[in-house]
Amino acid sequence: MAKVLVVTSGKGGVGKTTTTAALGAALAQAGQSVAVVDFDVGLRNLDLVMGAERRVVYDLINVVNGDAKLNQALIRDKRLENLSLLPASQTRDKDALTDEGVAKVMDELREKFDWVICDSPAGIERGATLAMRHADLAVVVTNPEVSSVRDSDRIIGLLDSKTLKAERGEIMEKHLILTRYDPARADRGDMLKVDDVLEILSIPLLAIIPESLEVLRASNVGCPVTMNNPLSAPARAYIDAVRRLKGDPVPMTVPSDKKSLLNKLFTRRAA
C-alpha cells in the first residue's frame, strides 16, 4: 500500500523542495517506486530542482481538470526509472485545484507508486492545506531560527486538525527535518540547538541536514543532492532519513563534509 508523505514547513525558503527531491530520489535509489508531486501552483520549482523543467508538458491542474491523463503528465526521471515527477502548473493559480480533483489524482497515484511525496507551498493557505490533506505522514522542515520554528509550530497544528487523517480522529505521524544546521555555531550559542527545537516542537527528529555547499551545487545542476553527490554530508543525512522512514533504526548523527587534519594530510582530493 502506497504511503503519501507531505513535506511542509509554513515558512518559505527553508528547504521543502530540496528535501522533497532528496527524499524522493533516496527512496527511489533504495528501490522503491516514487512519485514527487509539486503542489506549489503558480510558483513551481520542483521541476527545476529535479532537472526536468524542459520536459514539462502537462501538469497537476491539467490532470485535476481532466485535460490530461495522469500518465501523460508524469515525467519519468532520466537517471532513475522508478522516480517520477508530477509538476505544478506555472500559469494557473491555486484556486484551480478542486478538493475532489486532488482526491482523485491522489487515489490514482496511490495505486501506481510505493511512495507519493507532496511538496507543499509555503504559507497556511489553500495550497498548503490541500498538499497535506491526503497525507499519511508529514515531514516538517525547519531551520534553527525563530521564525521558522514558530511557523512550523503553526503547521503542526494544521496537520493535527485539517488533514483527512485528523478529521477521522487518527493521529497524524509527524517527523522533523532540521535543515541548514551548523553544529559549530550551535556549540557557540549562536544558533538554536537540535534539542531546543525538539523541545519546542515536540515531534520526533528524522534527520539533521548540515549547512552545505552541496545543496546549492545540486540545485544548480538540477539533480537531487542524494544523486548528485551521494557521499556529501547532506546526501548522507537524507539517505539516513529514508532508512529511518523505512523503519531502520539508524543512530542520529550530523554528517560532516569537513575533514580532520590527518585526513587532509594523508588523502589527496577524493573524487
Add this chain to the structure above:
Amino acid sequence: MSLRNLFNKRASAPTARDRLQLILAHERAGAGGSDLVMLLREEILAVIAKHVTVERDKVQIRLERGKDMSTLGVDIELPVTAAPKPPAKPPAKVPAKASSKRAAA
C-alpha cells in the same frame, strides 16, 4: 568593534529559545488557537461562578504540549472578599493534567 564587544559577547540562542517558548505557549492557547481551551475556559468559569464571583481575566488556562502528553494549567485568582464560607485563601493554583493532544488550530 571594540575590545569590550569582543569579550562581552553573549550567546543569543538561549534568548531565541526563551522567546519562542513564551510566544508559542501564548499562541497555542490563544484566541485563534484551540477550541478545546476556549470550551474548557467557559465551562470552568461557569462552575466557579456558581460559588464565587471571579473576573474573567483572572482565570488563565494554558495547554502545554509534551512528547507523550500535554499539560493543562489552570490559574484562578480568587478575590479575597468574594469568597464564601471557608476563609479566603490567597490566589489558588489548581494544576490539572489532561492527556489531550496538542491544541489544534
